[in-house]
Amino acid sequence: MEPTSRPNLTRDDVLHIAQLARLTLTDAEVGTFQTELSEVLGMAAALDAVDTTDLPETAQVTGQVNSVRDDEAAAPLPLEDALANAPMSDDHNFIVPAVL
């Protein structure tokens, strides 16, 4: 994928993005997203018209920096609450497929 401001995504591009996003797509979805994502990214590419040469980036607008609370110990989320909505768990753990 070469950087371009007016992307025309291929099927492989769509499959690559889906893999990065941990989504599985049907063949029909790949085709639909190929058209839709290209069209919508074309709209987003309109930002090219704005001259941002001397502009810094804004990631947040609160003006607050390094907001920290007092370092006081407090009760953590109880184990049973943390596991309450787990699809698979035992008394103390989330169960996941072995990674290795």
Next chain:
Amino acid sequence: MKAPNTFTIIEAMQWLEAGDGTSVELTRACLAVAKERRDLNVFITLCEAEALAAAAASDERRAAGKPLSKIDGIPYVAKDSYCTAGIRTTAGSKMLDDFVPTYDAEVITRLNNAGAILLGKTNMDQFGHGGSTENSGYGPSKNPWDPTRVPGGSSGGCAVALAADMCVFAVGEDTGGSIRQPASFTNTTGLKVTYGRVSRWGCIAYASSLDTMGPMTKSVVDAAIVLTAIAGHDPKDATSAKHEVEHYPAVVHDDPAPLKIGLPREFFAEGIDPEITATVKAAATRLEAAGHTLVEVSIPVVAHAIACYYIIAWAEASSNLARFDGIHYGHSILKDAKRESVTPSKLYDVYAVSRSAGFSAETKRRIMLGTYVLSAGYYDAFYRKALKVRTAIVRGFAEAFTEADVLLAPVSPVLPFAIGEKSADPLAMYMADILTAPINPAGVPSLALPAGLVERDGVTLPVGMQLIGPQFAESTLLALGAQYQRLDPTYQQHPIV
């Protein structure tokens, strides 16, 4: 006498204080309409038993002379993105169909502590992704002004609950217009607060640098009451502001000193429905006749704000939704699997198959767009570029506020549209946010309120306007909005339901 469910907060407070009725009666009246009008598809979860028990407890407190606050006993609804302990919370998504939080969002805690009665959790576009509620996993809500049309979104369920008098007030969430646009589509009032004014803790995130929690009400005066109850710093939300919380109800009863009201040219451009432009300009003229000054201002970068907004929102949404991994909570292929069947080769499937089954097409689209604009090779061209344009937007609004105290503009470029009209065309749906989304990157507050009603295709449809102010100028917006509602009683009109 008005039916109790049609009360504003002010009316309900007076009714309860005078002993003319009880919280249980008020709660029953709201629940009765909620159940009669299930066809409007407002509630994802109705909390009838919990609400009636809470109302009875409120009545006992009041009888003992110990109400918790002025809004003790007053029924409200919450958008289903607010976590509620022990009450299912879906964010409108089948991904969270059986999710029961173990704690309350900070806003819910504050309303509980004030004695307000939670009636239920209302429908929304899933994870806030949409402007019509058509992207809900639970079907679209219907606009009570014309049930063939959408009520707006994403906080559409809250807006319908207000317009159809199923509650006295509501709390919604606005990332790119999700409080203001449904308010505009239903002739109700909604406040998008300054970013950080209200804690986001416990609210299921859409785009964290843009998300704001705020009141949705039947009047501006009511919005001031709710804001006072929910605003203020919360140590659990590091982005919540330490800025002092004003006593907003104190500013809404007197007319504000004459203000310079700016009409930003870009919000009245071509492409906006001419009847909307005319209605909003007539509303501005009413304020001029009351002593305020109208000035034309221009924020040229607003023309590009929608693209900036979406790039940032997609990026943050893709990151926020990465937490749905099929392991901790939410829809998962592990749910009904046998432990022996969980083999190493399945790990990718636990992520990908679970996510693909739980998310809607629109949510997958936004996750993929966000993944793309953050990916190697495209980050600079899209995401970094958007962060720079965001600076231009922040500065553009700041400059406009050197020429005007408040800006006045339409909320939506279109009237409430037909269910299905835009749902197959994502770009057309995104463009419906063109007048609301520019406000969120700037982090400034905007109050949406009814500007008038128009006739279209044989039905009466609402038109909303927004009053936009500098950061933390909520009191100015509420004072001006309340004055407008004394001049124009349109806000008191509800659809016949």
